[in-house]
Amino acid sequence: MKKSVRKPVLAVGPFHPLQEEMEFFQLTVDGEIVTDIDVRISYNHRGIEKISESLQFDQVPFLVSRICGICSASHPLAYVQAVEEIAGVTIPDRARYVRTIIAEFERIHSHLLWAGLAGHFIGYDTVFMWAWKYREPVLDLLEEITGNRNNYGNVRVGGCREDIPDELIPKILVELDQIEKKTEMLTKAVLDDPVLHARLKGVGTLKRQDAISYAVTGPTARGSGVAIDVRADEPYAAYADLDWNVISQPEGDVFAKAVVRLLEVLEAVKIIRQALKKLPDGPVVIEVKEIPPGEGVGRAEAPRGETFHYVRSDGGNRPVRHKARAPSYVNVPSFKASCIGQHIADVTITLAAVDPCYSCTERLAVVDGNKVVFDYDALLKLSRRKTAELRKDAGVPELLKMEDL
């Protein structure tokens, strides 16, 4: 009699303190190798597009800034650009620069946040504490400029709500020096660490062809050799006026994506410095009285990738239709391609490499009936144990050599 082999299903999620969002990925495994994934998302569905239709054009930025806490600048930016396209409005030059500076600060703190979480997933808790410590000054600066550590509310149709006071600029430059120094240190430590090479190279690889079929964007794409970046492809804000590079790596594995993000932090510092130096005088907003009938598209490069907003107006004071697409909406499904064939110890870090802004999309949890074979804690332990074993093999006595906290 043929014995039927029941393929166990793994639950990843839904509630773990360091996996901030609720998420259910249904992983089917054969032994310890992932063979299939299904994803069900609805825990975070708040019905934002419908709410937009009941808000006035100028209220929507506050709504979309809360689609996701870490893409808080890019969603309103993409949205107002779509509306400005309908209205045919050109915003003041100073506004373009202020938008750029806030967006790049967001990129810095988001990528450092990611580095911390990734470190935690593989057992480098020093990196977690360190990266989140050096995020704090960035949040403080954003609070000084906009009034909030997150949810800046700084972008509006026609420009910006808050200006960057000139008196603040010297302080910003000092902080940028510090961020640059610390990130260079972290980048070097990552590039030099043999255990990280062994742990992350060849892991969770997203092949270039899959990157294209799944239409991924951001570091998920750039880490697989698809060098797309809205800031370069359809420059918005002040990006066309500044000198900077699109960072991309061909290998497609978790290591490549980590390198892309760290180098992007350094690039962001470069961009902010130039923007502050070239900051034009003048107002930061132009009044826009009416939005005529029409449709518009706005795009911004969020830390996770391309944020895309489509807005349709019928000449009234509310959007008739507003489509908000977060980058994670296309990046998270690609987890299917990068995770199948992986060992379960690598599942958490492979997912993390996509940097799912969990509330941008949603995450799912999986239960096979009521049976959980490995819960999230167990998967995390497997991941960290793998690192510990590699460290032992390499004869490396301690974690990354970095300054003490």
Add this chain to the structure above:
Amino acid sequence: MNQQQLNNKLEKIKAKLLAIERPADNRIYLSCEAENSYAVNKFLFEDVPLRFVISTGIDSDDCFEILYHYAYDPTGCVVTVKAFIRDRENPAIESITPFLPAAEWIEREMHDLLGIDFKNHPNLKRLILADDWPEGVYPLRKEIKK
């Protein structure tokens, strides 16, 4: 391919379109009937080729519109297909997921929120609404107020 070459290439699918609009150099809108949507999308994704961005479903009173947004990154152009579904009673359109895996989720979402049937979709189950959300209630339809 520069923008002019892209514009020329898009002309190749003209027979399946109702209109080509270019409100700006980097914004192109191609409209078509729902029956031609599959062929137009396949042409854009595979032959041009363009990068799929997302799809927007709209309840437009006398019809449903399914917009498919694509990006051409070398020139920063966004090409949007507007497919019109005239049958409001049983709105349906051919799924593009079979050749475009990236469309799987958004088609499921439009199915949940607008009640559009995506024919031959490999996995058209509920994606975004809660397990106990009532069948037949499509929140993005105009008749649903809240």
Add this chain to the structure above:
Amino acid sequence: MSWKIWSLKKSVWVFHVNTGACNNCDIEVVDLLTPRFDVERFGIKLVGSPRHADALLVTGGVTAQAAPRLREIYRQTPKPCVVFCIGACACDKGIFTTGYHMVGPVDKIIKEIDPDAIIAYVPGCPPKPEAMISGVVKALSTL
């Protein structure tokens, strides 16, 4: 003062629950662990299971899909426990108040199964980590 409440005030183990939040409140909750705030020195510890928790830090305005899970987690948390509504959404659905998929806020869902639940509110969008610490300390000192 009961033994349980006394020990809860000495050292609080919290379990974080996201019921449909945008991540901002959640990131600030996790921020509490990091060097600048370092709540572990106050005896506040983030635990991995509601069964070990004295308090729930709940974010989000409760989506339709999350509501049954929130109820289940509350049931699993040993009593007495304090439910902290962290952020505008948890307190009163915040900016998502008209969303068709929102069934909260948090106190409504919790009170459906326990009308005598101990609930504390920390508003903000998101509340700063200092506000969260202050809220937790204030709430516990009134018990």
